[in-house]
Amino acid sequence: MRIHLSSVFVDDQDKALRFYTEVLGFVKKAEVPLGEDRWLTVVSPEDPDGTELLLEPAGHPAVKPYRDALLNDGIPATAFAVDDVHAEFNRLRGLGVRFTQKPMEMGSVTTAVLDDTCGNLIQIVHQA
Template identity: 60%
Template sequence: MKIYVTSVFVDDQDKAEKFYTDILGFQVKHNIPMGDDRWLTVVSNEAPEGTELLLEPSTHRAVKPYKDALVSDGIPAHSFQVENLDQEHKRLVDLGVEFVTAPTDAGPVRMAVFDDTCGNLIQLIEMSAASGG
């Protein structure tokens, strides 16, 4: 068994598509109209056959309170791994991405957290050599 698709709730699929592709560098895998919304998934350019991230509309009544609580408590909705956190942090800051946590040592990893402009905090992780990553 393996993970095929996971989702992140987004306030606006068009805005999310632009952010996740133009800024983060993912590529669209599926873009299928489904009524007012789309089955819109992105994948890493480094693993185009890997796990898909569904940019899921935040329309269910439970989503807004859930997302608001996570952001209020500083809890990221997802984690993405990078090879060089400092380099990726600088690249994203230069593109206007707002970080709520600067690159920080956190035990076996280095991490940073940014606002995805779609109602979520996203964590970047760089595995340390000692962690086996």
């Protein structure tokens, strides 16, 4: 068994697609119209057949209180592995990304937390 798909709830799929592709560097994998919304996924260009991230519309009534609670407590919705948190932090800040946590080293793990502009906090992480 392996993880095939994960998701983040987004306020605006077009805005999310731009952020996740143009800023974070993912590539669009699937886009299937579903009424007003789409089945819209992105993947890492380093692993195009790997785990897909669904940019899921946040319209369900349960999503707002869930996301508000995570945001208020500073809890990331998901985490992405990077080779160098400090380099990625500098690259993304140069693109105007807002971080809620600067790079923090905790033993062999380094993390930072960013705002994805679509209603989520995202952690970037590297484990040595």
